[in-house]
Amino acid sequence: MRGLYAITDPYLTPGQQLFEAVEAALRGGVSYLQYRDKLHEAGDRLRIAQELRALCYDYGAWFIVNDDVALTKAVQAHGVHLGREDMPLEEARELLDPDTLIGVSCYNDLARARAAQNAGADYVAFGRFFASRTKPQAQPASLETLRQARAELTIPVVAIGGITTENADVVIDAGADVVAVIQGLFAQPDIEATARQFCQLFQKS
Numbered sequence: 001m002r003g004l005y006a007i008t009d010p011y012l013t014p015g016q017q018l019f020e021a022v023e024a025a026l027r028g029g030v031s032y033l034q035y036r037d038k039l040h041e042a043g044d045r046l047r048i049a050q051e052l053r054a055l056c057y058d059y060g061a062w063f064i065v066n067d068d069v070a071l072t073k074a075v076q077a078h079g080v081h082l083g084r085e086d087m088p089l090e091e092a093r094e095l096l097d098p099d100t101l102i103g104v105s106c107y108n109d110l111a112r113a114r115a116a117q118n119a120g121a122d123y124v125a126f127g128r129f130f131a132s133r134t135k136p137q138a139q140p141a142s143l144e145t146l147r148q149a150r151a152e153l154t155i156p157v158v159a160i161g162g163i164t165t166e167n168a169d170v171v172i173d174a175g176a177d178v179v180a181v182i183q184g185l186f187a188q189p190d191i192e193a194t195a196r197q198f199c200q201l202f203q204k205s
């Protein structure tokens with residue numbers, strides 16, 4: 001697992017704009033798309049997730065649902081992302097097909113990441129590394145945590161929080177296999193070109 005991980009934000013790209021923005025990101029080379037939606041009701045989220053999943057399949061990208069294990073199953077997503085407020089990894093694993101990817105938020109907590117790996121997580125995410133306009137309350141994570149995680153863990157390590165094409169090299173150099181972005185991609189005037197720029201950073205290292 002390596003490359004660009006784009007996360008949707010229905011406040012930033014509402015309605016039909018969301019699908020256009022996601023398609024531009026996929027054309028630009030996004031490898032993983034996470035559907036993160038704290039706004040819509042369950043019925044709308046099912047319809048949106050189905051459409052996003054279809055787009056990801058068209059472009060050969062992985063489709064990952066944030067927080068919601070039932071929705072992950074309902075739309076046969078490739079994976080689910082779980083944080084500390086969400087269903088525990090072990091419980092999710094019981095409910096999901098064995099080949100469904102499970103990612104776990106670890107913030108700045110290496111012990112949590114070790115436990116997640118031991119419990120069968122497919123990737124762990126650390127953040128936030130830079131000030132995030134999407135989630136200003138997110139606590140900072142250190143590059144040293146990222147370095148240690150990459151040195152010690154065998155599963156992929158994702159970096160998140162305030163990442164842009166200008167600063168992504170800092171987390172990639174510290175060991176991030178994947179960079180996860182919202183505003184650094186979807187708030188940019190040319191989403192496709194920005195996705196390409198992110199992807200080029202992975203070709204250099």
Ligand SMILES: Cc1ncc(COP(=O)(O)OP(=O)(O)O)c(N)n1
Pocket residue numbers: 005007034036066067081082083084085086103105125126127158160180
């Ligand atoms: C790839 C990735 N990393 C971290 C998060 C944050 O997850 P969480 O802590 O559950 O917070 P919310 O996204 O639910 O606000 C993520 N979604 N994706």
Ligand SMILES: Cc1nc(C(=O)O)sc1CCOP(=O)(O)O
Pocket residue numbers: 105107126127128129131132133134135138139160161162163180181182183184
């Ligand atoms: C959803 C999320 N989780 C974070 C964490 O630190 O766990 S930071 C974050 C927001 C990421 O958006 P942007 O790329 O716009 O900063």
